[in-house]
Amino acid sequence: MAKVSYQIDNWIFIPHENKLILDGQETLIDNRLSNLLLYLCQNPMTTLSRDELIDEVWKGLVLTDQVITQAIFELRKILKTNHKHLQGYIITVPKRGYKLDINIQVLPSTNKTDTHTEKESLTDGHIIHVAGIRQEASPDDKKHIDSISNKTAIDNKNIQLNQSSSSISAKTESLSKQNQNNEGKSTKKATGLTAPIAITTLIFCLILLVFISPFSLRGVDKISKDTNSEEKDRATQFGSEVIYNNLEPRFIRARINTDITSAQIQHGVIFKIVEYLKYNVNFRIAFHNTPHNDAAKELTFIITEENGVSYINVEYFNRISQYQHLDRKYRIDNNNLKPTINRMLSDILTSFNVDVSKEKINELLSSMPEDPQALAYTLEAFAALHTPKDQLKSVGLMRKALELAPDNHYLLSTNYIYSMVVTYLNKGKEPQQQVDKLNQAFEKIIPILVKGIRSDKVNEALAMNALSKDRPIEALKYLKAIPNKHETVITFILKAKLSESFGNPATAEEYYYQAIHESETPRVLEIAESLFFYSDLSKMKSKMKAQIH
Numbered sequence: 001m002a003k004v005s006y007q008i009d010n011w012i013f014i015p016h017e018n019k020l021i022l023d024g025q026e027t028l029i030d031n032r033l034s035n036l037l038l039y040l041c042q043n044p045m046t047t048l049s050r051d052e053l054i055d056e057v058w059k060g061l062v063l064t065d066q067v068i069t070q071a072i073f074e075l076r077k078i079l080k081t082n083h084k085h086l087q088g089y090i091i092t093v094p095k096r097g098y099k100l101d102i103n104i105q106v107l108p109s110t111n112k113t114d115t116h117t118e119k120e121s122l123t124d125g126h127i128i129h130v131a132g133i134r135q136e137a138s139p140d141d142k143k144h145i146d147s148i149s150n151k152t153a154i155d156n157k158n159i160q161l162n163q164s165s166s167s168i169s170a171k172t173e174s175l176s177k178q179n180q181n182n183e184g185k186s187t188k189k190a191t192g193l194t195a196p197i198a199i200t201t202l203i204f205c206l207i208l209l210v211f212i213s214p215f216s217l218r219g220v221d222k223i224s225k226d227t228n229s230e231e232k233d234r235a236t237q238f239g240s241e242v243i244y245n246n247l248e249p250r251f252i253r254a255r256i257n258t259d260i261t262s263a264q265i266q267h268g269v270i271f272k273i274v275e276y277l278k279y280n281v282n283f284r285i286a287f288h289n290t291p292h293n294d295a296a297k298e299l300t301f302i303i304t305e306e307n308g309v310s311y312i313n314v315e316y317f318n319r320i321s322q323y324q325h326l327d328r329k330y331r332i333d334n335n336n337l338k339p340t341i342n343r344m345l346s347d348i349l350t351s352f353n354v355d356v357s358k359e360k361i362n363e364l365l366s367s368m369p370e371d372p373q374a375l376a377y378t379l380e381a382f383a384a385l386h387t388p389k390d391q392l393k394s395v396g397l398m399r400k401a402l403e404l405a406p407d408n409h410y411l412l413s414t415n416y417i418y419s420m421v422v423t424y425l426n427k428g429k430e431p432q433q434q435v436d437k438l439n440q441a442f443e444k445i446i447p448i449l450v451k452g453i454r455s456d457k458v459n460e461a462l463a464m465n466a467l468s469k470d471r472p473i474e475a476l477k478y479l480k481a482i483p484n485k486h487e488t489v490i491t492f493i494l495k496a497k498l499s500e501s502f503g504n505p506a507t508a509e510e511y512y513y514q515a516i517h518e519s520e521t522p523r524v525l526e527i528a529e530s531l532f533f534y535s536d537l538s539k540m541k542s543k544m545k546a547q548i549h
Helices: 031-042 050-056 065-082 139-146 201-207 227-235 264-280 334-351 358-365 372-384 393-404 409-425 432-449 456-468 472-480 489-501 505-519 524-530 538-548
Strands: 004-008 011-014 019-022 025-028 090-093 097-100 105-108 127-130 133-136 248-258 284-287 295-306 309-318 323-332
Touching: 011 031, 019 065, 031 050, 031 065, 031 097, 050 065, 050 097, 065 090, 065 323, 248 264, 264 284, 264 295, 264 309, 264 323, 264 334, 264 372, 309 334, 323 334, 334 358, 334 372, 372 393, 372 409, 393 409, 409 432, 409 456, 409 524, 432 456, 456 472, 456 489, 472 489, 489 505, 489 524, 505 524, 505 538
Parallel strands: 248 284, 248 295
Antiparallel strands: 004 011, 004 105, 011 019, 019 025, 090 097, 127 133, 295 309, 309 323
């Protein structure tokens, strides 16, 4: 059998030499990438499923989708350096697979070589085998093969000798989705602990900063990018504005892709995962539609639906190593939400090389309702607070969850905190009478809340109750029980108010600033200003405005 080469636009691919040539410059690729590109060249303009690639390229070897994703990513990285195709000629066909999106030309070779029809893998004899052809490796090739011969396809190391002077660029594999447009109906404002309160949409927007929400408000922006814009996103991440030395290993850029018009539970799962990563593993996380210059980690959640079944695909790409460590799909079943969250969190932490025991993860999830429907309502409420059109809906959802899990500490505490903040923000009437009613109801459930180990949310609620009754020493006890890395926006506001009550305005300003930094918006000061007692924060607001202008 004569050897053949392939012309892909202005690229020349020589599979039996594991080599790509562009304008006379050679790029040596490993056997894994060569076999994949060969199969794509043998089937141009044809959509190939992941299963087919596993069977034909990896010969059915058990592996994860991450292996294929990484290989496609590496090929695109090389092929797009000619700047003629943003996706390196290999396009993603959503929910179906990949396609070599160009007609290629077969270039027969006149050189005669020993051929074999039975395929072989790399051996100690340094045999390069591609598509049934074997050839003794050159000394340079042998050196390269030695570095990978003891690795299996599952290792999927990014080993590539690039002899050209092409610039470094990279991208992860991502499904192209449309924006989610949640059209939620407003529900009446009610909780098990509140009397009717007249509040405006502005108040709900402010509550979003402290009630449940543990991260940037930019999380409400769902991402909608076509593949081309995604390519540009990756292609520019190591541009002139990005300094390799400035990448922060504990900084995560998170984002959500979806084409599902109603996926509140799925979003609730994602926001809860991010909350745990931020407040229990101490990662800095922000939702951004474009790469953040300092974020070393990129965590993408892709919500899809197949045959009526909902899934969340989680992708983790590290910008330091340019390696995708995780690409896994999770089925979302309302009856198994907690085990699913557990698996997702465990997989993400493992891909981050963070050693957290199963017992610790179970402990982190223990505050959530055990009843499946109550948990579903809680996650829906959690997501609704991040969706401007559905913020009013969250109150009714939380109330439904409480009806099914009336003794759940997390639900009881968050409802009390939410109701108290709403009451103090309602400046149109004297709030003290409403505060007294809320405290009376809350104090009836304190015996339930203090049983066993108190969660951080319970300590926040107890501290709020103490401060509202002018008992700062008691509030200090509860706030001290919250570990530093578990402090939320509301924790910082409570500590600032406590510092003011002790006559320490400097410390109070520092805590207020931390609350602003945590919420990523100075609007949090509008909540802090009226909570418990009036705080004059005009100087801080002036400083913030001066920086903006």
